[in-house]
Amino acid sequence: MLDLRFVCDNIDLVTEKLAKRNSKINLDEVVELAKERRASIKGVETLKAEKNQVSAQIAVMKRNKQNCDDLIVKMKIKGEEIKTLDDRLVVIEHRLNELMLDIPNLIDDSVPYGLDSNDNVELRRYLEPTAFDYTPKAHWEIGENLQILNVQQAAKITGARFTVYHGFGARLERAIMNFMLDTHTGNGYSEVFPPFMVNKDSMLGTGQLPKFEEDMYAIKNTDYYLVPTAEVPVTNLHRDEILRESDLPIRYCAYTACFRGEAGSAGRDTRGLIRQHQFNKVELVKFAHPSNSFEELESLTAEAEVILKLLKLPYRVVSLCSGDVGFSSCKTYDIEVWMPSYNRYVEISSCSNFIDFQARRANIKFRDANGKTQLVHTLNGSGLAIGRTTAAILENYQNADGTVTVPDVLVKYMGVNVIK
């Protein structure tokens, strides 16, 4: 959420920045309601102050056994007046909140301008795309041939966009998870294992609700949602807290399964592990000081890249353009792994600085040297999506005979050098 005061005081700047996102938000109603809100508050609080004063007076008179029936009658009327104004204020604030919750974050000035993902800017590459002297297979074929991935069974027991892992497939997924967590904890991240269901307040806090409700799985008969990413439970760990400045940055890594409706991607990536309703992911989350959050974004991205470097998988890093940056983010780097079957790079991590956008929604602050509270900056990035890493390994490490070589760093987790 943006700061209401800032929006009202900087209408032109905010409008301009939203336009860069191709966002069609109209701020007129916000400004109008904000004015009305202030006027209402002034009015109602003046009346409340009066009422409080007279009530205190009544208390004294009662104690002195004086008659104060006329004051009580007066205050009864005043009370009704207050109620009317208060009700109006509630309506105004409710609507204002609704509007504010739907406004995306303002993008950073360093974000390249563009309409969609075609305008994203490549920053760097690691390794060359894997070369084959035969026609490489897609991971779903490899997985099926090795009998480690089974889509038919998943379709039977659940439905489309699910996969059952068997044998070394299941083990590979688990090996990658452990390798990632071990690497990140070795780099100073504290491991967290949160619930996979969260309440509505958490989903509001990180920005999944109210706008993206149709992509989330709500659980019947409860107020809970399946987590779409560990970002939600982990960022909300410190909701409604005032952190110690000296504790910043706080760094967490967390594995969770992630659940997404994929409402807007019917027909896309229908085969394989790339786009599933349930997938595994290790997430990196930081609570950073506002003065250096963009440096923290650089290091967070680098820390996610470490995984691909250690796995020796070719990848590139792109800076998302203004039209492609997500709703809550101020600036985002995507890490894209080389996927031979797609003959292109595929997103495997998204690293974002949300600055104070989530912190304002979730009320996460710290106390500065002057004793004042300030909003923290929150960041997160996949470190990495595990299913897509499995897919990338199967494809990039495949051999002509249909086997898959196990990356060196995973051998100790897998117990074998080759998946046959």
Added chain:
RNA sequence: GGAGAAAUACCCAAGAGGCCGAAGGGGCUCCCCUGCUAAGGGAGUAGUACGUGAUAAGCGUAGCGAGGGUUCAAAUCCCUCUUUCUCCGCCA
């Protein structure tokens, strides 16, 4: 799932319609005293959000788990919900 108890400031805890934004204790901060330490004495200790103001001081409003209600007036009475604890049932 059933039955009971509880939720008050950094922590413990009193308070049972108005003199309560809240006794008392611990802790913490500052001061005094004492070679050091321990002990002792004194003062301070609701943060926060919003409105107003100059992004100050000050003033005002809200705030005793959350949300409603009763009342001129609610920590205190009523309703709903949440969480925690104890017991029973079920269960990995």
